[in-house]
Amino acid sequence: MGASESKLAFKEDIFRLAGEDIIPIDSQWWSRFLQLPETAEDVQTLWSPNDLRSLTLNTTGDRPPLHSQTAPRKNAETLIYRTIGRLHALQTKRVYDDPHMPIAPEVLNGVRILTRLLPYIYEADHLQDWEAQFFWTPRKPAEYLDPKSGRKKYIDGLNETKSVPEQQKHTALGPPLGEQLLDILINYLFFPGFTLPAKGDANGLPELKPMFVVWQSGIGAQKGVGMTKENERNAMEVLRLLLALSSRAMYLAPNVVAERDNKPLTYLTTQSDRQVILNTLCSLLNTVLKYNQNPWSFSIDLGPAKDSKQALVTYSLQFLLVLITYPVPDNGPNEFRKALGRLHRAEDFQFICEGLRQILMQPTSGMFRPVQRLTNQQTAAPIAPETLSLFWELLQCNKRFRSYLIDTDRAKDFVVLVLYYAVDAKDDSAKQGIVRMCVFILQTLSVEEKFGRKLNTPFTFQETLPAALQIPNFHGSYADFLIGHIHGLLTSSNRGLESLYPALLGVINNIAPYVQDLQRATSSMLLNAFVSMSQPSFLLANESNYTQLSSLLDAMNALLEHQQEENRRFVDAVVRSRKRFEALRDFTVDGALEELDRANKERKDAGEPTGVRSPIRNASLDSARATRSPTLSNVPEDSAFAIGDDEDEDDDATPTFSSAASGSYAAANDAVPLQSRSMSEKARGKLPAGQLTSFSRSTSRNTSTTSLPALNVYTSNNQPFSPSTDWLNTWLPFLPLHKILQVLDQQNGEPPTNSTTITTDDATTPSASPTKHAGAIGETALPPSAQGQSTHPLSQAYPANVPPLPDTITNAATTVKVQTFRWTTRALGWYASMLWGWIWAADPARVWAGTAVRLFNVLSQRHEISLKSPRGAVDAVGDTIARRIGGLSLPGGGSSSQTMREV
Incomplete structure (x- = not known):
């Protein structure tokens, strides 16, 4: 005009x-x-x-x-x-x-x-x-x-x-107007003279019939159709309208978005026209995977509007993710996800891996771009977060792709790439969703036995990686490298990562039965984590913190049960920490509270601030958490694992672990914490099984699951938590200490003892045999070691605020436990918020700008910036998503630490 x-x-x-x-x-x-x-x-x-x-x-x-x-x-x-x-x-x-x-x-x-x-x-x-x-409704x-x-x-x-x-x-x-519109738009995606090159009919006139062909060569097509730049621009605008039609989710709250029927997506993902589904899926997928941006023409934050090809790739990837992640109501089959799960040719998987790697490796490549030299920083591809999401979806819905990735050793390369994005984003509160997704990707991979064995390959190219990804003085295997960075995330000063502790520990737990030749520094990290998690300040700070300790002990047990002879350095580290394990065995609430009182007194005598007065026996959490990080002369405390209320403030700077100091935890082993020993190991072994009825559902499980965790500062009846002996007796006798104490006895020259073994009545606690989840999207068949893992966003409605319970110690020492990621309604709300936040921020046309988005909040003070640089609005959107999911910013204003811990 x-x-x-x-x-x-x-x-x-x-x-x-x-x-x-x-x-x-x-x-x-x-x-x-x-x-x-x-x-x-x-x-x-x-x-x-x-x-x-x-x-x-x-x-x-x-x-x-x-x-x-x-x-x-x-x-x-x-x-x-x-x-x-x-x-x-x-x-x-x-x-x-x-x-x-x-x-x-x-x-x-x-x-x-x-x-x-x-x-x-x-x-x-x-x-x-x-x-x-x-x-x-019908028109x-x-x-x-x-x-x-x-x-x-x-x-x-x-x-x-x-x-x-x-x-x-x-x-x-006729059919509903919305369905007719969707059919018209899908036809326009394959229309000659519009999104495809012009073609004449038998009379030489322009063809008026859609041609369902794959746009680019790759999966499903050996040759592309030769789209012009005008065709690409037209396809981009149609895809943008399809996203707008599907964006009803943006105007729903996160807690209900997974439960509402998004009618456009329901219609698209359940239609039976196989030709439409396959050609649409392959066209979108190939367009994304074949995009290899010229590194010498990389632009600074120009957004997709400046490049029609980049815009088409961005909208193709976003619309593809919206389609394959949509949970069809009533657990109906998602035809796009099913088709993605049916890919099976090795050449297709090779094409996928290469395409994903080209996009994700940009910031880790050794060839620096001119823009990187100018800004002295490495620049990730604008669509890197969406690409990570696509990689995760492929892992979840296509078991053949997972096998190919691991069998060809490509999984190790992707581990490094995923770790880079997690480490790069961990200190940015606006990118906590990316960190969560990266950790869940690692957890999804770690359930495969072959993956754990492949990690024993020596890691020899650390010097070629970005500085943020390098571990000082590192030597070891991929397993050492992975555990080292997991330890870094666990000890990060960013309190927003607390909700990822179960998933991070789950990754270690899953690979532990297969790890060999663990290095001294890595062994030190695991023992450091144990020292911190077994501290009274950590265990008494929260009703469910013991579950994190139990998970770590499970991982250590797996190392000893399955790879003890191949991990002598780790065994030596355990032996040097003998007194720590014995102190945990004799842990009592009274002794722990006395120790915290003594710690506060020592800090007061030394002239250090003590904060709130020391807790008394049976005191509430509000008192106990005030001294959750005292520095004891004989008990090294580390607040990196402390999980308390949001308003807690540490008086001292948060200490961190040294990844290279193999003896950093050993100095404290000469002195035992002053905890009362009112209940001996033998006495605990005689506890009747019926006394712990509430744990009968989980005492003989072979697998445990991790979801978006519930680190609550409230009990299940919404009352403030007060540590007590009764609470302690519900979990301490069941901590998996048997194998560790047995190894300590063997190393001390004593005959092995079974005093810590707690048996259960098979009649009251039957073994839960693993089964497949009904209603899974696609044809994902779970491996035997990962039965119970859900790859369908709404396969079952699990309560997200119930922490996982520890497994009973049994004589079945060879049982391999697997902790899998599990979708919940709340997890789906987080995932939808993150995905649609990316879409909102990446759109140069500002389709949704100025509308009353409810799935996430857009900070008004940053809105004007986003108009100039759409991708620059990611921080504003991501920060709000992290807060909304974390419960720090509630719809009605105010805050709720309970909500934060439940997510």
Whole structure:
């Protein structure tokens, strides 16, 4: 729209929609909306938020019936009808006198109008019923008032020239309007002369039938169709509208987003047309994987708008993720996810691995780009977070891909890449979602036995990695490298990572049975973690903190049970920590509280701040947590693992572990904590099994699961936690200390003792045999060692606020336990928030900017920055997502530490 007069005319047309009475559907005036604009910016800028909201206002305060609405709402209906009807006509018949006239300008304007309008419909709560009826019920005749006769008349909304008799006004004219729109848009993704190169029919006229072919060579196609830049730009705009149609989730709260039916996505992911599904999936996937940005032309934060190819890749990846991650209601099959899970050819997997690696390795590559030399920093690909998400989805839904990745040793390369993104983001509160996802990727890989064995390969190229990924004085295997960085995440000063402790420990637990020749520094890290987690300040700070200690002990037991002879350095480290394990065996609440009192007294005598007064016996958590990090002369405390209330403040700087100091924990082993020993190991072994009935559900499980964890400062009945002897007796006798104490006896020259073995009645605690989860998306068959892992976002509704319970110690020493990631409704809310946050931030057209997004909050003070640099808004969005999921920023304002711990 080059001339200012044309722009003024278009703006006047927009004003007329909201300012006049109902405009007849058969008026030729409607065609101006599809003919006047010349660019996407014209539609975006001339149609202001106020103009759009004036079409959706609820002026009466009530929801009027469909056929007695105010004029603006009725005019909006007509605009939608006329736009969709024109899009359908342009792809089904020759509408121009000149059949060779291009259809692209009108198609693009129709696509842009709907893209601009739909988010404002979704944000209006009072339009939910109208939206459901208008878009998602069988299409009925549209009712209008004939200005000439003053009588009602009925017209087919998609064909304004077709009248309908009044007696048929309730007759369905076709499927729901939303489904028809989706079919039209999918056809336009494969339409010759629009998104595909022009093609003539038998008469030499432009082809009007969609051609379902794969856009790029790769999976499903040996040769691409040769899309032009114009084809790519057109496909990008159609994909943007498909995302806008699917963005209903943005206007829902995180706690309900996984439970609501997103009708556009339900229709797309459950349709039975195999040709559409496969060609769409392969076109999107190949477009992403074949994109190899020229490193010498890398731009600084220009966004996808400056590069049509990059824009197409970005929208293709985002729409692909929206499709394959959508949980179909009632556990129905997601056909796109199922198709992704059916890929099986080795050449396809090689193509996938190479494509993912090219995108993810940009910041870790040895070849520095000019922009990196100028800024002295390495730059990740703009779509790196979405690429990590795609990699995770492939691991979850395609067991053949997992096997290929591990068998070909490519998994080790991806471990390094995933660790880089986790380490790079760990200190940025706006990127905690990326850290979570990276950890869950590692946990998904670690359930495979072959993966654990492959990690014993020596790691010899650390000097080629970015500085953030290097471990000082490192030598060892991939297992040492992985455990070293997990230890770094565990001891990070960022309190936001506390919720990842179970998953991080789960990774160690899963690989422990297969790790060999663990180095001295790595062994020290594991023992350092044990020392911190067995401290009274840690165990008494939270009702469920003992589960983290139990998980770590499980990992140490697995090392000793399955690889003791191959890990002599680790055995030596355990032996040097003998007194620590014996002190834990004799742990009592009274002794722990006395020790904390003594620690505070020593700090007071030394002139150090003590904070709140020392806790007394049976004191509440509020008192106990005030001294959760005392520095004892004979008990090294480390606050890196302390999990208390959000308002806690450490008086001292947070100490960190030295990854190279093999004896850093040994100095404290000459002195035993002053804990009462009122219950001996033998006495605990005689406890009746019935005394711990509440644990019977988990005492003989062979696998345990980790979800978004529940580190609550409240008990299950929402009361403040107060450590007591009864609470201690529910978990201390069941800590997996048997194998460690047995090894200590053997190293001391004493015969092995079974005094720590606690048996259970098989009749009351039957073994839970692993089973597959019903309703899984795709055809994912879980490995025997990972039965019980769910790869479907809504396979089962697990409670997310119940911490995992420790497994009973049994004589089955060879049983390999696996801790798998498990989807919950709350986890899905986090995942949807993160994915749609990326989409919001990466969109140069600002489709959703200014609308009342509810899935995450957009910080207003950063909004203006995002208009100049859309990708720069990631920090604002990511920070809000992390806070929303963490419970730090609640919908009504205020904060809730309970909510934070439950997620």
